[in-house]
Amino acid sequence: MTVKEKNMNGTDTRVSGADALLRCLIEEGVDTIFGYPGGTIMPVYDKLLDYSQSLRHILTRHEQGAAHAAQAYAMVTGKPGVCFATSGPGATNLVTGIANAFLDSVPVVFITAQVVSGLIGTDAFQETDILGISMPVTKWNAQVKKAEDIPSAIARAFYIARSGRPGPVLVDIAKDAQVEKLSYSYSKCTYIRSYNPVIPLHMRDVESAAVMINHAEKPLILAGHGVTISGATEELKALAVKGGIPVAVTLLGLPAFPQGHRLYAGLLGMHGNYAPNMLTNSADLIIAVGMRFDDRVTGNIKKYAPDARIIHIEIDKAEINKNVQVDLEINNDAREVLTALLPLVREKSRENWIREFRILDRIEYEKVIRPETEPEEGDIRMGEVVSLVSELTGGNAVVVTDVGQHQMAVARYYRFNEKSTLVTSGGMGTMGFGLPACLGAACGNPGKPVVSFIGDGGFQMTLQELGTLMQYRIPVKILILNNGFLGMVRQWQEMFFNRRYASTEMVNPDFVAIAGAYGIAAQRVSRREELRDAVKKMLEAEGPYILETAISREANILPMVEPGASVSEVTLTY
Amino acid sequence: MIKQEYTISLFTEDHIGILSRITLILTRRQINIESITASESAVSGIQMLTMVVRTTPEMVNKVARQIEKLVDVIKVFVHTSTEIISQEIALYKVSTKGLMSGSMIDNLVRKYHARILEVTPEYIVVEKSGSKNEITDLLAFLEPCGVLQFTRSGRIAVTRQVKELNAYLKEMDEIGRPSHEPSEIYN
Numbered sequence: 083m084t085v086k087e088k089n090m091n092g093t094d095t096r097v098s099g100a101d102a103l104l105r106c107l108i109e110e111g112v113d114t115i116f117g118y119p120g121g122t123i124m125p126v127y128d129k130l131l132d133y134s135q136s137l138r139h140i141l142t143r144h145e146q147g148a149a150h151a152a153q154a155y156a157m158v159t160g161k162p163g164v165c166f167a168t169s170g171p172g173a174t175n176l177v178t179g180i181a182n183a184f185l186d187s188v189p190v191v192f193i194t195a196q197v198v199s200g201l202i203g204t205d206a207f208q209e210t211d212i213l214g215i216s217m218p219v220t221k222w223n224a225q226v227k228k229a230e231d232i233p234s235a236i237a238r239a240f241y242i243a244r245s246g247r248p249g250p251v252l253v254d255i256a257k258d259a260q261v262e263k264l265s266y267s268y269s270k271c272t273y274i275r276s277y278n279p280v281i282p283l284h285m286r287d288v289e290s291a292a293v294m295i296n297h298a299e300k301p302l303i304l305a306g307h308g309v310t311i312s313g314a315t316e317e318l319k320a321l322a323v324k325g326g327i328p329v330a331v332t333l334l335g336l337p338a339f340p341q342g343h344r345l346y347a348g349l350l351g352m353h354g355n356y357a358p359n360m361l362t363n364s365a366d367l368i369i370a371v372g373m374r375f376d377d378r379v380t381g382n383i384k385k386y387a388p389d390a391r392i393i394h395i396e397i398d399k400a401e402i403n404k405n406v407q408v409d410l411e412i413n414n415d416a417r418e419v420l421t422a423l424l425p426l427v428r429e430k431s432r433e434n435w436i437r438e439f440r441i442l443d444r445i446e447y448e449k450v451i452r453p454e455t456e457p458e459e460g461d462i463r464m465g466e467v468v469s470l471v472s473e474l475t476g477g478n479a480v481v482v483t484d485v486g487q488h489q490m491a492v493a494r495y496y497r498f499n500e501k502s503t504l505v506t507s508g509g510m511g512t513m514g515f516g517l518p519a520c521l522g523a524a525c526g527n528p529g530k531p532v533v534s535f536i537g538d539g540g541f542q543m544t545l546q547e548l549g550t551l552m553q554y555r556i557p558v559k560i561l562i563l564n565n566g567f568l569g570m571v572r573q574w575q576e577m578f579f580n581r582r583y584a585s586t587e588m589v590n591p592d593f594v595a596i597a598g599a600y601g602i603a604a605q606r607v608s609r610r611e612e613l614r615d616a617v618k619k620m621l622e623a624e625g626p627y628i629l630e631t632a633i634s635r636e637a638n639i640l641p642m643v644e645p646g647a648s649v650s651e652v653t654l655t656y
Numbered sequence: 657m658i659k660q661e662y663t664i665s666l667f668t669e670d671h672i673g674i675l676s677r678i679t680l681i682l683t684r685r686q687i688n689i690e691s692i693t694a695s696e697s698a699v700s701g702i703q704m705l706t707m708v709v710r711t712t713p714e715m716v717n718k719v720a721r722q723i724e725k726l727v728d729v730i731k732v733f734v735h736t737s738t739e740i741i742s743q744e745i746a747l748y749k750v751s752t753k754g755l756m757s758g759s760m761i762d763n764l765v766r767k768y769h770a771r772i773l774e775v776t777p778e779y780i781v782v783e784k785s786g787s788k789n790e791i792t793d794l795l796a797f798l799e800p801c802g803v804l805q806f807t808r809s810g811r812i813a814v815t816r817q818v819k820e821l822n823a824y825l826k827e828m829d830e831i832g833r834p835s836h837e838p839s840e841i842y843n
């Protein structure tokens with residue numbers, strides 16, 4: 083239909099590709115978009131003004147920030163995050179954020195603009211092959227060159243991102259397709275022939291699992307991110323309680339099981355708790371739920387769980403038998419499997435087995451936890467800051483971290499429970515994640531405070547996002563744990579490179595003054611006596627707030643399963 | 657663990673980029689693709705890829721699962737050579753002078769079951785289909801007469817198993833297809 087025709091009869095229902103895109107997003111329940119504009123995506127941004135009632139756009143200060151923010155938004159809301167970027171450098175700036183969401187199985191729909199379709203493949207100005215670049219780090223991606231293909235591509239994108247094992251997807255839309263008109267209609271995608279996230283449950287496997295559990299004397303549950311993704315925390319608790327089975331968690335699985343619970347066994351892995359690492363190698367049965375036996379969890383795989391049979395409950399079949407060979411695979415959704423398993427599991431108390439954990443807990447408490455969380459003298463320790471925040475928030479917070487020692491301190495000393503949400507970069511360990519992630523989390527209106535712990539190094543990787551906090555008055559509470567070092571790398575240098583501190587010491591700026599320049603309230607503490615009041619003040623503040631804490635410069639995170647060591651060869655003190 | 661030869665046959669939707677995604681998985685695991693053939697399958701709209709790789713039994717299963725996980729991949733089968741019926745085809749361009757000597761030509765047809773496609777005063781083009789070994793044997797046989805060009809196709813294979821792709825498609829449809837298609841159309 084031509085413009086002329088439209089003017090004559092006035093009944094044109096055709097809209098531009100950009101318009102259609104935004105309508106599709108609204109259909110999918112999107113209310114917030116994180117992004118950054120540029121030449122090729124301008125038609126979409128222009129249309130955003132017409133939909134400002136239903137779509138809020140948060141302009142970050144870098145596309146990486148938009149990507150992390152969208153991921154965090156997804157993690158607190160349970161809805162896919164949405165992120166816009168322009169072609170070329172805009173798209174490539176997303177890559178770290180896409181990869182981060184990919185490794186942690188978070189649904190984010192990335193929309194990148196592309197040069198006009200006729201120029202694709204010619205090295206046109208700001209053309210990059212983002213489809214090719216993002217291929218290894220997206221669950222799915224596609225390019226759209228015609229406006230009429232936009233609705234179906236977006237529908238697929240959302241369906242794929244959120245179903246099965248969730249993950250990021252990318253749709254690259256040529257500029258002319260954003261401008262071109264189409265007759266708009268939308269139907270959500272509910273089925274793709276080559277992709278079947280719904281797997282029929284084989285009861286026979288569930289029955290076998292029950293037999294293995296009922297016969298085990300020392301079973302141990304390993305709970306991962308899949309437990310919270312599938313909404314199986316209640317089912318997991320019921321199973322653990324009924325079977326008297328201790329539950330250890332991975333980093334992203336921390337909120338999967340309440341830490342106050344008598345069956346909570348602790349955090350697994352390199353800087354995890356003493357008992358679950360040691361006792362992995364005593365267990366006679368491991369029940370892994372929604373986790374993938376990452377090397378940071380297993381330590382030396384050749385010496386991993388030698389006495390245990392392994393049941394792996396996992397929605398992603400490719401994760402099963404990838405790192406460890408299992409005895410029983412149940413390739414399905416965690417919640418569905420646990421629900422079916424519960425009635426078949428016999429009630430047991432397994433007190434002797436649980437006592438083994440408590441004995442090791444005691445040792446860890448005396449040697450590591452108490453000195454870290456209740457020191458009486460010396461510089462402030464990360465552990466005491468984290469446990470103070472934990473106490474003052476009662477676990478009722480969205481806890482965001484960056485990457486490094488402070489991240490491990492949070493994982494170890496924040497007491498997660500049913501009210502807590504954790505947003506951290508697990509699989510990728512992306513420094514610079516914390517600041518944009520906390521603003522994205524807060525945009526999801528979690529109904530609880532958003533508290534972010536960030537190292538002095540990581541903070542400076544994405545500190546431009548303070549501009550975003552300022553512009554939108556996003557009420558996040560940021561603790562900069564400042565040890566003047568790239569702490570985690572320094573720790574490795576101390577332990578494995580003869581204390582040769584190659585490029586890990588940092589001359590830092592005045593963080594309080596930087597906050598001030600952005601109009602953000604801030605305070606610095608360096609004395610233990612001031613800490614409690616300072617944290618209280620931060621938590622009570624209305625808007626964004628930064629609390630910089632001077633931390634002991636050369637403290638180490640312990641225990642540690644050193645590289646190459648077995649999980650039962652934990653280093654407790656160094 | 658010992659490496660051995662596997663034929664990976666897989667069925668995909670006919671989507672741009674899917675081949676890249678598949679080869680990325682093999683590249684990350686340092687698996688070389690010895691041959692690859694893409695074609696239509698018996699079901700219209702569905703592509704079939706046949707790849708020959710050498711790797712361990714453990715690894716071939718890992719990559720097969722990773723490939724099958726790709727959104728546009730429908731089904732992946734891994735077979736050892738005994739489980740399939742496979743053929744390759746090769747073309748040999750040989751100098752006419754060399755080939756005309758002795759009983760070469762006779763043997764070519766009788767012993768090696770090859771076909772002659774084109775004869776000129778300078779060269780003769782010979783075609784042979786068969787197993788990889790048969791094709792290599794013929795190459796060795798022709799070598800003394802001067803092989804000017806040689807090319808071999810990737811492997812094509814059908815399986816001995818009875819259950820066909822259509823049956824899998826039907827099964828997948830039954831599991832996955834929602835009981836009612838959403839009817840809302842928005843304007």
Ligand SMILES: Cc1ncc(C[n+]2csc(CCOP(=O)(O)OP(=O)(O)O)c2C)c(N)n1
Nearest residue numbers: 486487488511513537538539540568569570
């Ligand atoms: C983008 C990126 N670059 C490098 C690293 C390697 N790395 C891991 S932890 C770390 C040090 C982090 O230092 P800081 O942010 O000060 O936190 P701390 O360990 O002191 O708590 C580095 C450099 C990384 N994880 N991410």
